[in-house]
Amino acid sequence: MRITQGCFSFLPDLTDEQIAKQIQYCLESNWAVNLEFTDDPHPRNTYWEMWGLPMFDLKDAAGVMMELAGCRKAHAGKYIRLTAFDSRHGWESVKLSFIVGRPAGEQGFTLVRQESGGRNIRYTTRAYATDRPEGHRYDE
Amino acid sequence: MNEAGIPDAAPAEVDLRAEFDSAGISEVLARLDRELVGLAPVKTRIREISSLLLVERVRRKFALSSEPPTLHMSFTGNPGTGKTTVAMQMADILHKLGFVRRGHLVSVTRDDLVGQYIGHTAPKTKEILKKAMGGVLFIDEAYYLYRPENERDYGQEAIEILLQVMENQRDDLVVILAGYSDRMDKFFSSNPGFRSRIAHHIDFPDYTNEELLRIAEILLARQNYRMSFAAREALVAYIDARRKQPHFSNARSIRNALDRARLRHANRIFDAGGVVSMDALSTIDAPDILASRVFREAS
Numbered sequence: 134m135r136i137t138q139g140c141f142s143f144l145p146d147l148t149d150e151q152i153a154k155q156i157q158y159c160l161e162s163n164w165a166v167n168l169e170f171t172d173d174p175h176p177r178n179t180y181w182e183m184w185g186l187p188m189f190d191l192k193d194a195a196g197v198m199m200e201l202a203g204c205r206k207a208h209a210g211k212y213i214r215l216t217a218f219d220s221r222h223g224w225e226s227v228k229l230s231f232i233v234g235r236p237a238g239e240q241g242f243t244l245v246r247q248e249s250g251g252r253n254i255r256y257t258t259r260a261y262a263t264d265r266p267e268g269h270r271y272d273e
Numbered sequence: 274m275n276e277a278g279i280p281d282a283a284p285a286e287v288d289l290r291a292e293f294d295s296a297g298i299s300e301v302l303a304r305l306d307r308e309l310v311g312l313a314p315v316k317t318r319i320r321e322i323s324s325l326l327l328v329e330r331v332r333r334k335f336a337l338s339s340e341p342p343t344l345h346m347s348f349t350g351n352p353g354t355g356k357t358t359v360a361m362q363m364a365d366i367l368h369k370l371g372f373v374r375r376g377h378l379v380s381v382t383r384d385d386l387v388g389q390y391i392g393h394t395a396p397k398t399k400e401i402l403k404k405a406m407g408g409v410l411f412i413d414e415a416y417y418l419y420r421p422e423n424e425r426d427y428g429q430e431a432i433e434i435l436l437q438v439m440e441n442q443r444d445d446l447v448v449i450l451a452g453y454s455d456r457m458d459k460f461f462s463s464n465p466g467f468r469s470r471i472a473h474h475i476d477f478p479d480y481t482n483e484e485l486l487r488i489a490e491i492l493l494a495r496q497n498y499r500m501s502f503a504a505r506e507a508l509v510a511y512i513d514a515r516r517k518q519p520h521f522s523n524a525r526s527i528r529n530a531l532d533r534a535r536l537r538h539a540n541r542i543f544d545a546g547g548v549v550s551m552d553a554l555s556t557i558d559a560p561d562i563l564a565s566r567v568f569r570e571a572s
Contacts, residue, residue, distance in 0.1 A: 185396070192375045193407025195445040200403070 134241030136174050139214060139230040149198065152215070152233055156194035159217035164228055165189045166197050167216045170208045172270040174239070174260050184208075187218060201233060210236045210271040236271035287331050296330075297369045298323050305362050309355055310491065311484040318475045319363065326370045341444040343472040344372060347415075347461075349454040350477025353523030356451045357411065359477075363449065364409040373447055375407035383417040386431040394427040398434045406445050415450035416460035436466045480523050482512050489527050493557065498535065503559035514567050530565065537561040 137143055147155070159166050166188045169181035184204040188197060197215075204213055213234030216227045240261040247255040262270040293299060302323065305316060332338045344367065348356040361378050368376025381401055388394040402410070412418070418435075420426040439448050450457070450467070454476065461468040480488065489508055493499060500508065508530075515526055538561045542549050 188403060190404055191406070192377050192404070193445070195374075195406035195442065196403030199399075199406070199442070 134239055136212065136232065136235065136239060138176060139232055141231045146235070147231070147233070152201070153194040153198055155229070155231070156197045156215070159229060160191050160194060160197075162217075162219070162228075163221075164217035164219050166191070167218060168197075168200055168204050168213060168233075169216065170204060170211045170213045170234075172211045172236075172267065173263055174212055175242075175258065175263070181212075181214065184213075205234050208234075212236070238271070287334065289327065289331065292331060293327055296327065296371075298327065298366060301362060301365050301369065305359075308491075309358065310487045311480050312355060312359075312477065315355075315359060315475055315477055318473070319359070319366070322473055323366055323370070326367070326372060330370055330372075342372075343443060343470065344447045345439055345471045346447070346449045346473040346475060347457060347471050348449060348451040348475050348477060349457045351453060351479055351523060353525030353527075354477040354479060355524065356477055357413070359475075360409065360411045360449050360451070364447075367409065367447060372444075373408055374445075377405075377408035378411055379405040379408060380411040380413060382413050383428065386412070386418065386435075387427050389427075391427075394430040395434060398431045402434070402438050402446065406442075409447045409449060411449045411451065414452045416452050416456045419460055419464055421463060432464065432467075436470065439470050482509070482516070485512050485524065485527050488524050489531060492528060492531055496535075498555050498557055501556055501558045504534075504557045504562055507559045507562040511562055511565060511567055518567060518570065530562075530567075531557075533565065534561040537564055 141147060156166055168184040170184055171178060171181040184207075185200060188200070191197065201213070201215070211234070212232060214230060214232045217229040219226065219228045242258045242260050245257040245259050247257065249255055265272075302316075302320060305319065309316070326342070326344075329338060329342055346363070348360065350356055357380060360380075364373065364376050364378040367373045379401065385401055386394070386398045388397045418428040418432055420428055435448065438446065450471070452460070461471075486505075486509060489512075490500070511530060512527070515521055515530065520526075534557050538557050541558075541561065542553055
């Protein structure tokens with residue numbers, strides 16, 4: 134099941150050229166661009182790991198693309214997303230976030246039903262990937 | 274491409290002059306001539322390089338060349354001969370011709386590239402490279418990167434990363450190495466990788482005394498000052514004396530001398546007290562220059 138998180142996720146995956154254009158837009162808006170990766174695709178997982186430091190003071194997207202290439206090489210088969218942070222006073226938050234890398238096979242989620250008191254049922258989504266230990270979730 | 278997305282028929286000929294004017298290079302070159310005193314060989318080389326790039330650009334239009342040309346340069350010359358100033362203009366020229374995308378200049382030295390402990394150098398160098406992408410990376414006193422006397426020096430690591438990016442990302446970034454001629458020669462002979470990746474070597478000559486005097490006049494005029502006749506005479510003597518002393522750095526020494534002269538000038542008119550005329554406020558007189566330490570040491 135294809136994960137849809139952040140911007141553009143209902144579109145086909147962006148090409149590198151399209152990603153570079155998005156990055157250039159972020160840089161020209163004076164946002165700091167970050168790269169993050171994870172192998173836990175649950176939508177409530179907000180703790181993605183950072184690839185290097187946020188990139189401030191860049192002028193051109195080529196610098197971010199260089200880092201992205203490095204991240205894809207080191208973390209092939211994980212989810213990689215790019216976030217752009219606006220540090221201006223009053224905003225201080227992420228303004229754009231989209232997925233720039235995903236594993237080859239996305240197994241999707243299972244719905245867990247928990248019977249609780251009074252014939253209530255609690256529902257939980259669980260990624261099949263997280264059955265396996267961290268770091269080996271998308272190994273073939 | 275036209276609106277329908279069909280490639281237009283390639284024009285059979287192109288007006289180089291029109292191409293030159295439309296790129297706005299003539300303006301940059303004229304500014305170079307106007308603002309930089311002397312440096313005739315440098316200006317000639319820059320003109321040559323711009324023509325080369327212009328022709329390259331036209332050739333690209335005709336699909337005669339597709340490989341990005343090697344544009345990395347080395348600027349050699351004594352301190353204060355205008356290497357950084359020319360590098361900034363160079364970034365502008367490259368940007369106008371479309372060989373770099375943004376046209377900014379990132380000026381660094383060894384300290385910005387090389388770390389202090391293991392594992393510190395690569396992120397530091399990459400950080401700078403990322404900032405310089407799309408523009409020009411100017412490495413001042415580049416020979417400090419290589420310290421043969423210390424085999425565990427981290428400079429080597431920075432050099433390797435630099436070389437890799439200089440080779441693989443030629444269309445993203447132009448590197449200009451700068452430094453004193455003799456030490457740069459030694460640096461290149463011990464790092465053949467750099468030598469072969471640099472297309473243009475430009476040597477900056479020292480300024481003559483007359484040129485330095487003209488620079489001084491331009492610097493003062495820019496700040497709405499002028500020199501009295503006696504001050505001009507004093508400055509001629511000053512330049513002559515200063516050149517013979519150690520740590521002479523051409524235009525930079527002159528700029529510093531003028532800064533000190535302005536200090537003394539301000540002090541002098543303040544001590545005189547009373548009402549000052551606009552003329553007195555903007556005229557540097559001989560005592561302001563003659564009070565310099567250079568004259569005491571020369572005698």
